Amino acid sequence: MTTTTTTTPRLAGLRDALADAATMAGRSLRLASRDLDAMITATAVPVMILLMFTFVFGGAMAMDIDYIQYATPGIILLCAGFGAASTAVAVEQDMSGGMVDRLRSLPTRPWTVLFGHVAAALAKNLVTTGVVFGVAVAIGFRPSAGVLGWLGAVGLLTLFVAAIAWVAAFFGVIARTPDAAAAVSFVVMFLPYVSSAFVPVDTLPTWLRGFAQHQPVTPVIETVRGLLVPGTPGAVVGDQLGSTALVAIAWCVGIGAVFAAAATVAFRRRR
Amino acid sequence: MTDAVVVAEGLHKSYGDTPVLRGVGLTLHRGEVLALLGPNGAGKTTTVKILSTLLPLDGGSATVAGYDVVRDAAQVRRHISLTGQQVALDLKATGLENLTMIAKLSRVPRRQVKARVAELLDGVGLADVAGRRVATYSGGMRRRLDLAAGLIARPRVLFLDEPTTGLDPRSRRDLWELVRDVVAGGTSLFLTTQYLEEADELADRIALIDHGVVAAQGTADELKRRVGQARVELDLADAADALRIRTAFPDIADTASDTSAASPTVALATDGSLAHVRELIAGVESTGVVPASWRLREPTLDDVFLTLTGHAAHAPDAPEPGTTITQEKAA
Ligand SMILES: Nc1ncnc2c1ncn2[C@@H]1O[C@H](COP(=O)(O)OP(=O)(O)OP(=O)(O)O)[C@@H](O)[C@H]1O
Ligand SMILES: [Mg+2]
Secondary structure: OOOOOOOOHHHHHHHHHHHHHHHHHHHHHHHHHOOHHHHHHHHHHHHHHHHHHHHHHHHHOOOOOOHHHHHHHHHHHHHHHHHHHHHHHHHHHHHHOOHHHHHHHOOOOHHHHHHHHHHHHHHHHHHHHHHHHHHHHHOOOOOOOOHHHHHHHHHHHHHHHHHHHHHHHHHHHHOOOHHHHHOHHHHHHHHHHOOOOOOOHHHOOHHHHHHHHHOOHHHHHHHHHHHHOOOOOOOOOHHHHHHHHHHHHHHHHHHHHHHHHHHHHHHHHOO | OOOEEEEEEEEEEEEOOEEEEEEEEEEEEOOOEEEEEOOOOOOHHHHHHHHOOOOOOOEEEEEEOOEEOOOOHHHHHHHEEEEOOOOOOOOOOEHHHHHHHHHHHOOOOHHHHHHHHHHHHHHOOOHHHOOOEHHHOOHHHHHHHHHHHHHOOOOOEEEEEOOOOOOOHHHHHHHHHHHHHHHHOOOEEEEEEOOHHHHHHHOOEEEEEEOOEEEEEEOHHHHHHOOOOEEEEEEOOOHHHHHHHHHHOOOOEOOOOOOOOOOOEEEEEEOOOHHHHHHHHHHHHHHOOOOOEEEEEOOOHHHHHHHHHOOOOOOOOOOOOOOOOOOOOOO
């Protein structure tokens, strides 16, 4: 065939796989950018939640400072949950249409196809998170992070979005209908509500507290909050911030790796 | 056989408790077109999926381009391409974007991608609409684009699963032309179809599949020869007449056609010689049956199917919902 092998086969295989991954990422991005409905929903809903929490419930939350300082990091995480739905649906469409058969009959490796969707998810989230962040700043969110704090927050959020996107990809592969695939967002979005995203964990009923403290979203939110708005009540600082960040990273990497592997295996097996 | 590019032996496959393939054996030779012909649910798609490494088999073995479809699946995938029963296109992307993606994934050298894609768009007559989204294409245009996608890699073996189902006669002929060009270029073609005419037109050899078993394999002529040279076809008034004819010619009357219909047709096999036809006509007259009309005709693949499987091939003209072109989900 047409492969020009000037390097060792193993290297050539890796080069092909990376090229395929780039091709598939380009494809998913293109398709996502043409799905305006999904983009608008994924942006508008978190913006509305932001406004609601700030202006409607905000007054009821007994806090010393603006509630928006406290809630914005959690709402940014919610964006990832909304984005997950469209990622899962896009994967499901590949699986239920004829596309999966063509892709699987090509020399392309399965993970490159799913990687394409994950890359598109990252790009989509960059846009939706950017908009939500912009609105938050417009209505009074005042982050006080330095360059390192910003880098850390963006890096961790990227890792979180990628992990959620792999979860979404897995749901997309195993789901039999677009609706079932979209249901992933309920799972993903449920978590921020039972975390420290909107209220400090110690205000939750005792039976929820244990779960809220030890689920993956809480350390991510606490880290982002600690990095962006360290002055907020309840924000973790100093040494504690470092260890919380490590827990957050471990969760994201772990979830991402497990679901990436599961999605790839399911992609190869499903028929 | 050294020039065989697809060899399948005793393929078995079940979905749950339902056996779908029950010992399918097939051979496709280099440069040849093999049509796997069978009615809905016969097991055509299942066979294609096994040969193109998409489905594991429960029993038997198969090699494609010299590689085992199970053990060397990755190698097989380098030498085949598949255009499945369902169109595999991104509706929100343009024709050009679709083909460019497949060209890259098919390992067409980067610098040749553009030229190769342009060549194929031209070949399938879609150059003018290459910049339009596939969602705006007609069913026939989508089929042609899908076929083009299957040809990009210049595969050694091309699998086409019911490429013309749901197309109008004109588009079907256009597609046949394209397929002939491809085969002339040296590609071996494994085609499935439920249209006897299509198998007759395109295939060098035909394998009749029915309920997961290959009932017969051979050239169209060989298969036709197995059911007699020609037939005398009688259009009769009712079932009673049909029964009388069948009783009078127990060996040569077809017994599978539906005689409960309002005006049944019964065919009698003949060598087509004047003497034999005259003898048959005399025999019919002596039964007292008066056919509304009659004709002498060449055997068709329908006859082959009827004789070899005991029932009609039955190719409905209307495509089954969901089996042909995927509808665009909300734009
Ligand atoms: N995933 C599946 N699960 C269960 N049964 C299946 C599955 N796929 C196919 N079948 C069954 O296997 C049989 C053969 O199916 P197959 O798709 O191979 O037929 P086909 O010859 O391609 O038919 P058609 O002309 O309608 O495309 C059918 O009875 C079908 O219902
Ligand atoms: Mg089929």
